[in-house]
Amino acid sequence: MALFGELQDELDERAAKGLLRSRRTVSGPQSTRLVVDGKPYLSFCSNDYLGFANHPQLIKALQQGADEFGVGAGAAHLVNGHFSSHEQLERELAEFVGKPAALLYSTGYMANLGVVQALTGRGDTVFADKLNHASLNDAMLLSRAEVKRYRHNDMAQLASLLEKTTSGRKLICTDAVFSMDGDYAPLPELLALCEAHDAWLLVDDAHGFGVTGELGRGSLFRNPLPAPLLQRGEQEGGERKGDLDSPRIIYMATLGKAAGVFGAFVAAESVVINYLINQSRSYIYTTATPPALSVALLASLKLIREGDARRARLQSLIVQLKQGLVGLPWALMESDTAIQPLLVGENQAALDLSLALRERGLWVAAIRPPTVPEGTARLRITLSAAHTSAEVAQLVEALHELAQEL
Numbered sequence: 188m189a190l191f192g193e194l195q196d197e198l199d200e201r202a203a204k205g206l207l208r209s210r211r212t213v214s215g216p217q218s219t220r221l222v223v224d225g226k227p228y229l230s231f232c233s234n235d236y237l238g239f240a241n242h243p244q245l246i247k248a249l250q251q252g253a254d255e256f257g258v259g260a261g262a263a264h265l266v267n268g269h270f271s272s273h274e275q276l277e278r279e280l281a282e283f284v285g286k287p288a289a290l291l292y293s294t295g296y297m298a299n300l301g302v303v304q305a306l307t308g309r310g311d312t313v314f315a316d317k318l319n320h321a322s323l324n325d326a327m328l329l330s331r332a333e334v335k336r337y338r339h340n341d342m343a344q345l346a347s348l349l350e351k352t353t354s355g356r357k358l359i360c361t362d363a364v365f366s367m368d369g370d371y372a373p374l375p376e377l378l379a380l381c382e383a384h385d386a387w388l389l390v391d392d393a394h395g396f397g398v399t400g401e402l403g404r405g406s407l408f409r410n411p412l413p414a415p416l417l418q419r420g421e422q423e424g425g426e427r428k429g430d431l432d433s434p435r436i437i438y439m440a441t442l443g444k445a446a447g448v449f450g451a452f453v454a455a456e457s458v459v460i461n462y463l464i465n466q467s468r469s470y471i472y473t474t475a476t477p478p479a480l481s482v483a484l485l486a487s488l489k490l491i492r493e494g495d496a497r498r499a500r501l502q503s504l505i506v507q508l509k510q511g512l513v514g515l516p517w518a519l520m521e522s523d524t525a526i527q528p529l530l531v532g533e534n535q536a537a538l539d540l541s542l543a544l545r546e547r548g549l550w551v552a553a554i555r556p557p558t559v560p561e562g563t564a565r566l567r568i569t570l571s572a573a574h575t576s577a578e579v580a581q582l583v584e585a586l587h588e589l590a591q592e593l
């Protein structure tokens with residue numbers, strides 16, 4: 188039984204370090220009011236930033252989608268699993284994010300694997316921010332390209348790594364909004380480096396799509412522009428392009444966070460999309476998502492476009508939280524997004540704080556290594572447009588009380 192003993196020993200070691208992971212079971216829909224293991228909680232840890240996961244119009248759209256398309260795609264996209272709802276959703280997503288074409292993937296994890304693996308291989312180099320999402324890290328390993336990681340948002344170090352790389356294809360990968368820190372990547376500077384070094388830029392906008400930029404179009408629509416890029420964007424005219432518009436940008440966003448449903452897409456030049464259709468293994472060798480989900484996502488896209496009031500409400504809750512949490516022994520990290528991590532430090536201290544909140548009916552997940560660097564365990568507080576100002580006040584008050592007690 189040595190095989191099993193080894194596994195148990197490792198789990199025991201993790202537990203001793205305050206690193207054991209376990210799950211809680213939710214009943215009923217995703218919501219700011221959540222029933223977990225039979226008890227009601229006010230929750231601050233979903234990525235359902237706009238409160239769409241349980242939106243009546245999306246539930247109805249999914250039901251209608253199931254009536255029209257059934258429940259399963261039954262095959263991969265390249266066999267006979269590519270349905271008219273997938274096709275329409277890809278067209279609308281591409282248009283919405285200002286790119287010529289888009290491709291649906293089953294998940295963001297698979298999209299990242301699929302893009303990096305298709306575009307790079309042995310002899311190529313992938314440059315990656317050290318705080319990128321795990322799926323981008325796994326994607327680099329799978330690609331077999333050489334990997335060069337730069338310190339978080341450190342453009343000088345990235346520039347120097349690029350200068351030293353003289354052969355092969357170059358791909359820079361970055362989260363647009365960092366998933367565990369909530370801060371933004373400097374996309375204009377990253378794009379400028381890509382132009383200077385003839386590199387691709389893969390932008391993972393899992394936490395920006397739907398939430399940031401004009402009409403929720405995402406992170407390519409929120410950046411103040413360096414003048415040369417601005418002029419070029421204006422010349423092109425026609426349909427709405429991103430503020431940050433370059434054929435080098437390969438844009439990836441997920442559809443299970445702000446969009447409230449499930450899935451992911453990549454938007455890019457048509458030649459890139461055609462290449463992915465032919466070369467991206469996590470696109471080719473998997474069953475297509477149920478076409479009914481695309482029907483729900485078309486409805487979600489409409490709600491995102493009409494969602495300025497929700498985004499404004501989310502912004503005001505973010506301001507309220509940041510102002511409310513000044514003066515605690517734990518500091519909020521530098522972030523203007525719905526991700527507001529409260530830095531605790533030690534693993535056990537983060538777990539204890541999370542548990543103490545839970546005892547007060549507040550659910551905020553503790554995030555520990557290896558998801559975040561050693562010594563930076565934190566409570567990852569996320570806000571949603573579905574929260575009320577009174578609910579945010581309740582969290583603020585509980586944290587101040589716990590700061591006194593602990």
Ligand SMILES: *Cc1c(COP(=O)(O)O)cnc(C)c1O
Nearest residue numbers: 294295296320322362366393441
């Ligand atoms: C959630 C997330 C992903 C993965 O997306 P899924 O659709 O959940 O697989 C990728 N990148 C980032 C930055 C994420 O936060």
